[in-house]
Amino acid sequence: MKGILLTASLLALGAGLAQAQKTTLTIESWRNDDIKIWRDVIIPAFEKQHPDIHVVFAPSAPTEYNAVLAAKIKAGTAGDLITCRPFDQSLELYKAKQLTNLNSLPGIKNFDTVSKAAWSTDDGKTTFCVPMASVIHGFLYNKKAFSDLGLSVPKTEAAFLAALDKIKQNGKYVPLVMGTKDQWESATMGYQNIGPTAWSGETGRKGLISGKAQYNKGGFLTAFTSLAKWKPYLAPGYQALAYPDAQNLFSQGRGAVYPSGSWDIGTFRQMNPDMELGAFAPYSINGQKCVISDQPDIAMGINAASKNQESAKTFLNWVASDVFASLYANALPGFFPLANVKYTLKDPVAQEFLNWRNQCGKSFRSSYQILSRNANPNNENDLWNASSQLLNGSLSAQAAADMVQKNLASWYGPQKGK
Structure with missing residues (x-):
């Protein structure tokens, strides 16, 4: 009986240590219409590949997002991952040193200049958010x-x-x-x-x-x-x-x-x-x-004040992958990942739009x-x-x-x- 109790205690201790070592990442976003997709599809897929990282999707109302995010950043309570609107609003966050420079992120190589433009400095030399999708x-x-x-x-x-x-x-x-x-x-x-x-x-x-x-x-x-x-x-x-x-x-x-x-x-x-x-x-x-x-629509960057920089980079590298692209594009028909990776769509009309990337030039x-x-x-x-x-x-x-x-x-x- 003592042996059984000891074994049970050791198992419980091991589980507790494993739980303690797991990193939690919180995502800030204005997209509160796709909570179910993130919580039921995207996050479980990531956590299956990375069991040491737990991800929490915590959006704000779209019209309130900018103000809520600014207040959280000022108070030091903002999440680890910041969903980035295109162009100037995110650029201002980077200029204020509130977003991390992502030039050295391996996954950033999966994006061309046009795809990165909405989340890069005016000279195009620095990218601060990983492009997620366009319309x-x-x-x-x-x-x-x-x-x-x-x-x-x-x-x-x-x-x-x-x-x-x-x-x-x-x-x-x-x-x-x-x-x-x-x-x-x-x-x-x-x-x-x-x-x-x-x-x-x-x-x-x-x-x-x-x-x-x-x-x-x-x-x-x-x-x-x-x-x-x-x-x-x-x-x-x-x-x-x-x-x-x-x-x-x-x-x-x-x-x-x-x-x-x-x-x-x-x-x-x-x-x-x-x-x-x-x-x-x-x-x-x-x-x-x-x-x-x-047209660039949505991206994701890292809160420069986050204490979980490496885990956040792991998540963003995954966002730049073909696995994420397939999941996101099929869950939200008409929103197309911008990474230069191959994926297919179940919706034939969405696939028709996607085909144009190979048939036409692109701009925004x-x-x-x-x-x-x-x-x-x-x-x-x-x-x-x-x-x-x-x-x-x-x-x-x-x-x-x-x-x-x-x-x-x-x-x-x-x-x-x-």
Whole structure:
């Protein structure tokens, strides 16, 4: 009996020591809509490979995240891992020495320059968050409508407009489902969707930053001109159509084409599980090769004050792996890991979006890096305003482009006088 008790005591002691040696990592995040995915899918997979590390996912409300995180960092109570929003908000954390430099992290080699840009210094020399996922711009379409009218997926602007003409003449479906009431869709799902092809992706985007390119010339003006051609195909009363209204209209099968992004895949799967969805990439303009907006959305860095730096690095190296990529992409269809690793998707529409990375060039929204640092005028807001006014018919393509360019040149050094 004494031997049994001694053995039991030793086992209990061993278990206690093992528990004591286990490191706990806490993740700060604004994404509180995917708690179940993290707790039931992602974290268990990591802990199975790394039983010595326990991970806790502790998100805040999206609108409160910045303030909550700042307060926690100041109080010294922030988690070990910080979920990073793209561009300036995370850059400011790094500049304040609140995020760790990740240049030496082995997993960072799995990401190209475009993927890292949203979480790197302006000169691109230092990366401080591991990119987790992006969303990709393109077009969703109603397969039934295309089948009814004998339409094929358009690959050029001419084919796109010809298809919309045929849909309009038939009268059964709204050719192009998008409203201008909320303004942002006009720019985000319109201008920034077809634009990267027109301005040659990174060449044009970086040209705006350096001052070599302008919004009212070349490809940026072409994008406004091409967007203006959508106006005759929008739904009656589109000026009063808000984003949720457009989603409802399309999910009911009443529309043919929905300018969008991969983030809407999950929404339509929930709204109408029986809908036959398809997707096609931004069409070619003037014979140029397609370029997609592979918009950086979410990343993860290490709290510089964390006492668990090595365990946090272990987790981030795993985030940069193919195992994480497959888990995350399949759990959240339409959100695509940015690591250069191979993974396949169960959702065929999400897979179609992902395929474009191999078929097209890639860039991201022109206004997101550096150019929207001014409060008023603000480049992002100007694009919303100009794009919606263009579609409403109150501005011509040239006038819209001139307005955006004038406001950018009013404060941004490299564009002054241009």
